[in-house]
Amino acid sequence: MATRTTALVGGALLLLTVQLAHAILPIEHWRTANGAKVLFVANRGLPILDVSVDFPAGFGYDKPEKSGAAAMTNGLLRLGAGGLSEDEIARRLADVGASLGNRFENDFAGFSLRTLSDGKHRAPALDVMARVLNNPEFPASVIEREKVRLTGSLKEADLKPDTQASRLFYRLVYRDHPYALRDSGEVDTVSRLEQSDLETFYRTHYLAERAVVAIMGDVSRAEAEAIAEQLTRGLPRADGKSPALPVVSTLREGITRVVAHPATQSHILLGAPGIRRDDPDFFPIYVGNHVLGGGGFVSRITEEVRQKRGLAYSAYSYFSALKVRGPFIIGMQTRRDQADAALAVVRKTLRDFVDNGPTEAELKAAKQNIIGGFPMRIDSNRKIHGYLSFIGFYDLPLTYLEDFVGNVEKVTVNDVKSAFARQIDPARLVTVVVGADKDRSETAGVAR
């Protein structure tokens, strides 16, 4: 037997004093000279720095006829900036072992950088990130190449049953709302994008006043301030009002679409517009969905579809809470001749849940998992950085993490029941099945 250990004290003691002084996370926050919002948590425990800068510039800000401009703008920023070619950008980052990641969702777009925190590594990495954010060049020849690459992969994806299902699902759930658009754009809209479209999108949406900078790791407050200035100094400035996302309307009827596809499995999605990130129903919905289909092996949908009947490998439900009503989605894949049976099981499971809510025992078990698992939500720099950027972008209270456990704990069976009744009508859902012998379409609601 070989045993060798080195005690690591110090951290734990400090931890307690940090807790008492600052509750859970001592988030520092300020604005840069040109108005960008900054959130910062110092942690000198590892020589790592995580920095992100996000903007309200996701595909929710795309126009239908220019669908794909948001994604391509985000993608092109790092492919030529501040006098550096795309290869020089990639090499300078690799030379110091840093990684720069694109961030792109419905609501936001931006970049995150992970680098070693000492000056020798950090400085070149931050210099590249600053050029990418502040001085993108959108080289025409790179745009042409990326358009060919992207349209090729879109055509590839269009053959796949999962892509077909999700595209159709979002169109039916969101209709003329931009959340209905494909995140990367369509083949024909992407083909028509030009350099000026990307420059315009950048100037309109990558604004200093709307930027959210999240900094986590091994730097001091003064260093964090300098980093935030460096990354945002040259951003475009707002000139008047900024674009906002339109309101999402509720589905008027249930819609079912079955689409022919030769795949061995049917890909099934059910859902409807769900909740906003600032919805008062957020916690009842979150905890309730844990019971319904978000809690992994122990949730009702997994139990009914997989554990009891062996109908699917993956079966789940989730609410994606966004700036405006994000989707509520139930998803699964099953052998095509079982699609109707699986669909019946899921619909019944949802209807029972909406009608009756969780049992006391189920609610307790869900809370035990969420609350007992809380330490794992913030057990790494990367995860804490994720919360910082998320709290900043969605304007959540700085005490979001402090309040989290209390907000979960106070949810009652009745809260869940009434929140689901407000948000989800099982008779008015979009149902998409891709992977059948022939197309079929129903627009009547599902009788209750």
Place this chain on the structure above:
Amino acid sequence: MKLLIRLWVLVGLLALQAGAHAAAPGDNVAVHELANGLRIIVKTDRRAPVVVNMVCYRIGSMDEHNGATGVAHVLEHMMFKGTRSLGPGEFSKLISAAGGRENAFTSRDYTAYFQTLQKSELPLSFRLEADRMSNLILSPEEFAKEIKVVMEERRLRTDDRPRAIVYERLIANALSAHPYRNPIIGWMSDLETLTVEDTRRFYEQWYAPNNVTLVVVGDVVPAEVFALAEKHFGAIPRKQLPPRKPQDEPPQLGIKRLTVKAPAEQPYLVMAYRVPRLEKPSEQWEPYALDMLESVLSGNSAARLPGTLVKADRVASSASAGYDGIGRGPAFFYLSGTPLAGRTVEELESGLRRELRRIIEEGVTREELDRVKAQALAAKVYERDSMFYQARQIGWMESIGLSYRDLDLYLEKLQLVTSDQVREVARKYLVDDQLTVAILDPQPLNGIKPRATPTAGARHGN
């Protein structure tokens, strides 16, 4: 309702240190072996009051026999289906109620079960893992349902994914004798005929403490973990494990080529060369040179394959290299890519071969070597931000007959690789006689026209 989970709110957080950095990795590992052969590796990481427990059985799909491929993975699923004292699914319920996250995976080489929990819940994790190590109930009713789940998993991961089929068939053709030729999830025909008795036999033969490495990473005291392991696993008897037959792959005697026809828009090309694997980490140099070659070719978006084939020549939409040299069985060096629309797989293949020739003839630059070494050093630091990743790395190395110490050694040896060594492994191993080439030949969707624009009342323009 009041839950007994308040106390940790005061202590349940990542330690935000204001002082010096924590000790370097490798300084905080303790190893112990129980009398029944169960090996325990504890890595102390006190940054958060959390613990990762990973139970690694040194048994994977390569230990299966023909006609019963997939049994290792099906058994992994059945491990959640009840013991003499717990009903089906109860394992997951107990872990969930303790706030835990859990799952399992099966590889060609080993099978791992893991939980991440608050550190105070480690005893629960040990108790449940010890229970299913020796008391598993394999009921025909649960098996009948779960084998259907696994077939759905196969359809989802492989049967409806053309590129996954390409890799499955590539390996099945590249190897003749070694069981790596079979997919981990098993051939569908074997799944259809697998029985609960097959899983029982596999369990009884291989699930034994002397075939396990227990990896614990987190805010724990090694001596306490060892005592806890003794308490829960100590009484499980050692088994005489069946002999593992080498099933060595005979030498390849010439190039092999195959075509996979499947619904797709773009062709896809994979070239797989037989190369050495890491067996004696302190003596070999070739595996490190192959790893270096992989990174020089595609370790960043300006590396040779994306830089030349995607950006400069515009022959590829994507192109990359890969080396899977850490495992119990034969290793391959892969070159793969998708031709850009309007270019052919033949043009892509000659482009990939041209890049190999350049390296064999000219070597690689000092800058390229330094870049890869810097990336590897940084990645080693970043690993310390994830307890789960650290546990997985340790469990992986220990389960394939290497040591957790080889993780540090690997990094050291990578730093020593020279341009001549990279040229030498490319010249020696990336030759046609050791090559298998697979091409995806795209087919329309059974004559059904792809629905690029589903007719769904969408009113927005395109």
